[in-house]
Amino acid sequence: MFYQTLIDEFTAMSRGIIGEKLTGIYLHGSMAMNCFNSEKSDIDLLIVIEDGIRNVQKIEFLKQFVKLNEKGPAKGLEISIVKREFCKPFVYPTPFELHFSPMYLQWIKDNPENYVESMKGMDKDLAAHFTVINKYGIVLYGEMIEHVFEEVPKKDYIDSIWCDVKGASEEITKEPIYMILNLCRVLAFIKDNLYLSKQSAGEWGVSHLPRKYHFLISRALDCYKSNQLMREDMELARQFANEMLAIICRQKLILSDE
Template sequence: MDFQWDNCSQEIRDFVHNLLIETSNIIEGQVIGCYLHGSLVMGGFNPDRSDIDLLVVTEQPLRIKTKRELAQFFLRSSKKPYPVEISILNLSQLENWQYPTPYDFHFSEYWRRRYEEELQEETALYLNDDEKKDVDLAAHFMILNKYGKCLTGRPIRQVFPAIPASDFLSSILEDYGECLQNILVKPVYCTLNLLRVYWYLKDGTISSKKEAGEWGAEQLPEKFHLVINQALKEYGNANTTTLFNEKDLFELRDYVNNNVQELL
């Protein structure tokens, strides 16, 4: 079963609130607001496989010492029981909009090994004062503005800028390009994400992966319905392991991409 914030379990709510309390304590009280985006606000959150997606905004840039403490905390907390993806930005990075968007700190399971090595070896390859930018943030902010939840602090509209459509499109096309290449490696994620980009270009709809899959299963030619429904079924059930047909995946990918290129 999948959830969103309004109907999720108390365990999920407590996990999120505890994360934000500890994050605020590490940052030492200069938090402007904490915000929830992603599947837990859009619908389709699966407790067995989905990330909890958070954004935190601070008054001032983070110190290196604070970044290291945050990395240690999220290494301990993420995947216990839910994986966490969080970006922390300071107010000036939002007031002076740039794309790709600068940020102070980011954690996701993708970064786990790098941070573990960084802290163990006492290096400063990643946790430093170098300017870092993330193309994904434009898409996160667009979704936050449309669906997001302010958990603490100032309202979303008072903190986050309106995102130019051109920057949102550039942001989602970055991930789209990777999905074209990796559909055999991550068939569920890539199938649903390709459909999400196609739907946005076709109708201007900003959707969750689940919504995009349901749309594709209704709107695309019938020959693609099986593979789309397979992706939807596995996305909603972590206990399902689907053996995808490579030919079906490639045909769907090529069909979607041909239409996307025409729309672009």
Template sequence: MSDHLDTCQPATYEFVHSLMDEIKYILVDNLIGLYLHGSLAMGGFNPANSDIDLLGVTKVPLANEDALKLKKLLLKCSNQPFPIEISFLNKKQLREWQHPSHFDFHFSEFWRSYFENQSQTGAEVYLYDGDRKDKDLAAHITITNYRGICLLGNPIIDVFPRIPREHYISSILGDFQSCLQNIEQDPVYCTLNLLRVYRYFKEHEISSKLEGGEWGLSHLPNEYKIIIRKVISHYQNHKYNEPFEAHELLSIKDYVKEKVEEIVGYDFQE
């Protein structure tokens, strides 16, 4: 596996390692390890629009006071300058794997306002009350197993279970369905995600969004290459960006949807 973190821009490297040190300071001996997945681990990271995707694993469930410290840290660090998406699971949740998976704590920019409101009201620190589960963890852990980076702690192979393929498929198809519905509202993420899911079913390859787009350029018919190039250009933050046309987005969406439906054997409802 190529360690893309070692070849990223210095600001990104320093941000990740500073965050790593802060988390280690909070969790001390309870932390089994911290693991990088997503675009930074797979070589498709764009400092202008990519998240830092992380998984943290602990020996025992997080104490509420530690979760509160993590919340404060992430509210302070995320988007300064890179957005952070991170989930913490404990050893028992991984050992007794189920899908959707339980987790102890989650932060992303999507939940920033929720956490900020908690801080104002003094409410419970956890993301959800009661039984906390996340269907996306099957995909995150699978990607970590195949292409993740251990930032600190025990090796990936010793920490994470092998996720059943049907759980991984369930996870990525949920996101695939969402992208079918939202491609006009979020054309870059949705188009690239549709392509990487299609590639997985076609070739059983786990890809970053950028790799999915590059694969689409070489495997989809010529009529879709203009829109794929536009999407990749936007994703890579090139200065010249052509506008998206609804008809070309809907055309590639319909093409990929039909191909994936042929493979999985059922129709997606939009």
């Protein structure tokens, strides 16, 4: 596995700080789905705990985690800590105890106390993360996935992945690879009930979406699997986003009436 030493260090660090309250540590995202690219992917991790942990533990966790993040891929590591009681039975939106993403590094460095006080609440993204864990997740430590996680209801999963793409009309010009492949992933689930990685979703899109977008999707795929930047026709990309969002909205309405 890529970054195995780093993952082992993370697991040992988490066990040391959280101790007996630790239920399990789970790998999800592109690495678990076998489409990891060290230049384009982050490492997605989820920690489940039996009960809340103190702020002093969170601060120590972040202090060590920031150092580990420096050893990671270009996009870094992303992690959420969640109480077991919200995993099974599943609660949506899902409460979380702590979240880390590299976008918050400066905040953590400047004021870790304020960060741990603020970085807790509800996160709709966790429904998608739990779904990937149920389908593809890897146990790094602790209890088996089926003992900890309940299947995420379809309506909650759809709402979660919809939140990730609903701004695609504007965001596709800034992050064309991410948005094109994610739109394909949402459509693959809504149309064919498939739980796909970005890479597999792009391949599905080339086979199932209108021919006029095949080159655009193929370029997104090529760039995702390599270190290339995507510099395609952004007007066509916006057209793709608008057309796919319209299809998704229609399908969501149909599914909500079922």
